[in-house]
Amino acid sequence: MRLVGDLRARARIRDAAVGRFAVDGFGATVRAVAADASVSPGLVMHHFGSKAGLRRECDEHVLALIREAKADRIGQVASGASLLETFASVDEFAPLVGYILRSMQEGGAAGREFVEHMVADAQVYTAEAVAAGVARPSQDEAARVRYLVLSSLGALLLSVTLDPPDDPRDLAATVRRFFDESSGPMLELFTDGFLTTDHMLDEYRQPRTT
Amino acid sequence: MRLVGDLRARARIRDAAVGRFAVDGFGATVRAVAADASVSPGLVMHHFGSKAGLRRECDEHVLALIREAKADRIGQVASGASLLETFASVDEFAPLVGYILRSMQEGGAAGREFVEHMVADAQVYTAEAVAAGVARPSQDEAARVRYLVLSSLGALLLSVTLDPPDDPRDLAATVRRFFDESSGPMLELFTDGFLTTDHMLDEYRQPRTT
DNA sequence: TAGGATGTTGAACGTGCGTTTAGTTGGGGA
DNA sequence: TCCCCAACTAAACGCACGTTCAACATCCTA
Numbered sequence: 001m002r003l004v005g006d007l008r009a010r011a012r013i014r015d016a017a018v019g020r021f022a023v024d025g026f027g028a029t030v031r032a033v034a035a036d037a038s039v040s041p042g043l044v045m046h047h048f049g050s051k052a053g054l055r056r057e058c059d060e061h062v063l064a065l066i067r068e069a070k071a072d073r074i075g076q077v078a079s080g081a082s083l084l085e086t087f088a089s090v091d092e093f094a095p096l097v098g099y100i101l102r103s104m105q106e107g108g109a110a111g112r113e114f115v116e117h118m119v120a121d122a123q124v125y126t127a128e129a130v131a132a133g134v135a136r137p138s139q140d141e142a143a144r145v146r147y148l149v150l151s152s153l154g155a156l157l158l159s160v161t162l163d164p165p166d167d168p169r170d171l172a173a174t175v176r177r178f179f180d181e182s183s184g185p186m187l188e189l190f191t192d193g194f195l196t197t198d199h200m201l202d203e204y205r206q207p208r209t210t
Numbered sequence: 211m212r213l214v215g216d217l218r219a220r221a222r223i224r225d226a227a228v229g230r231f232a233v234d235g236f237g238a239t240v241r242a243v244a245a246d247a248s249v250s251p252g253l254v255m256h257h258f259g260s261k262a263g264l265r266r267e268c269d270e271h272v273l274a275l276i277r278e279a280k281a282d283r284i285g286q287v288a289s290g291a292s293l294l295e296t297f298a299s300v301d302e303f304a305p306l307v308g309y310i311l312r313s314m315q316e317g318g319a320a321g322r323e324f325v326e327h328m329v330a331d332a333q334v335y336t337a338e339a340v341a342a343g344v345a346r347p348s349q350d351e352a353a354r355v356r357y358l359v360l361s362s363l364g365a366l367l368l369s370v371t372l373d374p375p376d377d378p379r380d381l382a383a384t385v386r387r388f389f390d391e392s393s394g395p396m397l398e399l400f401t402d403g404f405l406t407t408d409h410m411l412d413e414y415r416q417p418r419t420t
Numbered sequence: 421t422a423g424g425a426t427g428t429t430g431a432a433c434g435t436g437c438g439t440t441t442a443g444t445t446g447g448g449g450a
Numbered sequence: 451t452c453c454c455c456a457a458c459t460a461a462a463c464g465c466a467c468g469t470t471c472a473a474c475a476t477c478c479t480a
Contacts, residue, residue, distance in 0.1 A: 009427075010427095029466080031466085031467080040429050042428075042431095042471085043429075045470080046426095050469080104371065104372065105315060106371075107371045107372060111371075134405065135406065136402055136405070136406055139398065144398065144399070146391070146395075147391070147399075148404075150365040154361060154365040154366070157367070158314060158363060158367060159364075161317045162317055162321060181356070182360075185356075187411045188348055188354065188411065189399065189404075190411075191403050191410070193403040194358075194399075195344065197401075200401070201397045204394065204397050241438090249459095251459095252439085252461095253458055253459075255438080255439060256456095260439080261438065
């Protein structure tokens with residue numbers, strides 16, 4: 001009995017799960033996922049063995065799609081966070097962004113891997129920017145890149161967590177609002193810094209030994 | 211039947227709950243809290259009405275303690291994040307920090323209120339720093355402060371979430387490690403910025419109207 | 421065209437949860 | 451001294467969850 005909109009149930013369940021997990025978090029019920037996919041809970045177990053198995057497959061699928069999409073627009077964006085902004089505005093990718101944010105929020109493997117990829121990418125972009133004379137060199141390039149990625153993604157995550165969209169499917173609007181509010185301060189900080197003197201940095205670099 | 215270490219059960223349950231919630235998140239069981247307080251689950255309901263009631267009281271209690279502790283060392287720290295570092299190192303306050311981090315992570319009321327307090331405080335400190343000529347003025351002070359607080363706390367939260375301590379009670383070590391890794395890049399960024407030119411900031415401020 | 425593999429369901433099982441309830445204890449005021 | 455009220459417990463209730471199971475439908479192959 002093949003319905004009109006029928007794609008293989010396995011993939012349909014997986015996609016439904018990605019959306020559900022993105023909206024409700026990983027506490028979402030197997031029953032809810034099954035209902036979203038118009039399928040019985042038993043079938044979910046049949047295809048994925050367990051809820052953990054379903055989640056493992058969602059992780060892999062989301063990461064694969066993101067890797068693929070990143071490859072498409074390679075070099076187009078330098079900041080991990082602004083990549084997310086671009087993604088979140090595209091309806092097709094919005095669930096992926098939601099899923100990744102959830103995974104960061106709850107400490108999942110997908111979130112960890114995503115952050116590590118971001119750090120690795122940013123490392124490359126930053127090195128290029130420094131070589132081109134656009135970015136200042138750092139005393140510790142690795143630590144700087146890591147901090148920049150962590151603070152960008154962390155600020156976004158915290159903002160979305162503390163002030164979630166009314167309709168969880170409209171994540172894009174919330175992400176966009178965050179960037180509207182943050183781009184100005186971020187560019188200011190990146191261009192001019194925050195402090196007027198080197199005192200604090202000097203003090204940190206050579207703590208007095210009196 | 212009053213035991214040696216007996217303080218009134220109500221307070222003991224509340225303190226146990228703060229610790230449990232900090233370590234396990236708000237999914238922690240009423241039964242677990244009751245066990246930690248050496249008390250029956252029924253008594254928890256007797257005193258707090260429901261799990262939600264218990265959590266509400268924990269929120270209030272934690273926020274009250276933090277307000278009190280902040281008042282003690284007023285003006286001593288300028289950054290919200292470094293306040294957390296100081297707190298996390300003091301054994302007495304470690305559970306509070308864990309609780310607040312959990313509340314930020316899961317989007318609770320306590321986390322939201324804590325962040326708002328931090329923003330309000332930072333607003334004052336930043337204004338003072340600008341007046342003293344230590345910090346640069348900003349085109350939008352409110353947005354800048356908000357971004358700085360959000361990124362500091364967000365980076366810490368993300369770091370702790372993705373790489374949690376083996377023993378969840380040793381949160382202090384994880385927080386300290388984060389600051390060890392981040393202080394350098396942060397001071398660099400705050401002192402010199404990241405970019406070498408004003409181009410991007412100018413472009414942002416007056417988008418081309420061709 | 422027979423028959424087994426595969427996709428799918430509805431009902432049930434067991435577990436752990438928040439909560440309720442009935443009952444016990446013990447101390448302080450009348 | 452009596453009694454009442456607050457503190458407290460053990461047991462159970464009801465529910466939602468992940469998971470299992472027996473049965474049925476559908477397709478592919480021999």
